[in-house]
Structures are given as C-alpha cells and as structure tokens.
Amino acid sequence: MATIDKRYMVNTTYRVRLRPEGLPRLYLTFSNKEDAEEWLEEHEQAYIDNPEPYQKWVKLNRKSVKENGIFHVHIPLENFH
DSSP, X not given: OEEEEEXXXXXXXXXXXXXXXXXXXXXXXXXXXXXXXXXXXXHHHHHHHOOHHHHHHHHHHHXXXXXXXXXXXXXXXXXXX
C-alpha cells in the first residue's frame, strides 16, 4: 500500500511511502504533490512486481547524496531496469 505524506520543513515536501506486505519499504521525497502522484502512478506496480532495481537505485543514489551532495535523481532510474 502506498501513501503520500505532506511534510512541513523549511519547504513543504511530499514523501511517497511504499510498504507492500512482504517486500522492502521504499521512501522517496518530492518537492510537489503532483510529481509524487505521477511517480507513484508510474512505478508502484513495477515496484511490487520487482523491488530489486528500485532498492539498488535508492541505495546508490543515497550513497551519492552522502558523498557528493547530489539528490536521488542524480543517477536515473532507467539505468536499473
């Protein structure tokens, strides 16, 4: 099941939370609700079918954030399919 949470920080952001039963959880943050909804519409079922490419994508991009300060879109998801 997926949800979109509105987060109030310095700027308002929207967090997508995918938590399908029996699969790893996935959390992504977007700057606007429309982008979050679009991403979820496009990717939710694919994640449920095969979470592995998404988990690898998030792991490498989070590493990139820590090392380079570049956010998760730095390494395109298309490179993992």
